[in-house]
Amino acid sequence: MISVSPTLLDMERKNFLRSLLIGAVSTPAVINACKKSSVANETVGTTSTVTGGSSTANCVVAPTETEGPFPTKVPASYVRSDITDGRTGHKLTAKITIGNSSSNCSPMAGAIVDIWHCDADGNYSEYGGTGMQPTNYQSVHFLRGRQTTDVNGLVTFTSIFPGWYSGRATHIHVHVYNAAGKSLKVTQIAFPEGSGTAVALVNGYSKGMSGYTYNKNDNVFSDDATGIEIATVTGNTSSGFELKIQLSIPA
Template sequence: MPEKRTDERWTAPDGSPLDEEDRGLVYDIRTLIDRRRVLGLFGGIATATLLAACSSPADPRSSASVTSTTPDAARTPTTRATGGAGVVEVPDETAGPFPGDGSNGIDVLDDSGIVRSDIRSSFGSSTTTAEGVPLTIRLGVRDAATGAALVGAAVYLWHCDRSGEYSLYGQSVQNENYLRGVQPVDASGNVTFRSIFPACYSGRWPHIHFEVYSDVATAVASGPIVKTSQIALPQETCDSVYATAGYEQSVSNLSRTSLSSDMVFRDDSGIHQLATMTGSAASGYTAALTVGV
């Protein structure tokens, strides 16, 4: 079980307090295996049936916390664009301790404004904009068995800021909700987010979290998750970004880790989660990845 929070602090099993990065590692280690067991590979049957099958009791949220009252099988099926050969299924990974999806206390998914492409600024009571090198994130979302685009599915994406903190959770950003957003998969089978390049914090390779849902309505209702995984960012790009102002701490953190040793990506050195990058630190980067679910 994840550590209990008391007065906004995390504690280890022996009662001692955990610092920012340690509580993330402890939580990730304990939830990584469970998250990998949540979902199976899509088969060649109707999308709605598959999504219902994927919403097993292993979903980290209890039924009491899911506000949608429409049975999975009764939801409007996701439309599939025609596709060719199958693609490699992206590995299931932990959502970590800061998902903001209701599985760890805070739920931003039911907040008005969460469905957006530009996630650089907070919405609601704050309009603070996260600073950093511009990053466009483009995900192709495909059926792993057929390669068909999952048009109409939804992606919830989030990551840390330039200082390595996650909005809603970090001590200095508890009142912010930036760098989080939901987008529907478009007719081309893609979702696109405008963001900033995340930091490298102690103990983890630079990464971006995402969850795939059957549709936007299910996502904003904190309904069943179809896929939870992470995107790895290439070292060459990280080196370029972290040489710019504001990312100084990331330089030393990156030097102490690697894809092959990272607790999430080490299974295959992030081969199936490593984004393709274009651009520059001066003009901004685009990270692209096709994910099979």
């Protein structure tokens, strides 16, 4: 595993995971564990770029978000572009471009990118058997993976469209490191919502959308007024969906 210096977010996550050993965790505890970081968005330069599917005249740094409560335990073990690992759902191809905000958001080659997200039923691998996630998936590692950016700053993952769970909108977690393994950014990707969007078409799989938390009420995405964290998502349930987003970070 890559060693990363402890931060306030790390300590918060560790304290939360330690609480799982004590007993069942209530839904409010899950929501608190997923709360937004207090780090504000940064804007640098004047280069026109696309971040989160929204055009802007500035190079906007991706917001820092929490890793928890389900981060990959040994991310270096899952270097793979296809992270489906047997999970069923509508195909999703995720294309994530990493830009260097310290260099006018130019493509960052050689960056290490980890992603992870829940399955169609809202469950995460590597966790479970608790009140927060009754189904025990501690021994499997689906929907987790690592890739290194190419010369265009791009990584591509094949996965399934994420489901949802109580208190959160549909999302994907991202952790970016430099080539030497230094942590540069922990953030999350949101999905467009509304009539005709992928979220509406998937319709929560068998769960439906009753009780779904939309971006505007999500404790991570609710303050994203300009849509920095919202990806561009195209496609359909027959042929699958394609997600594209640029995440600009200082390096």
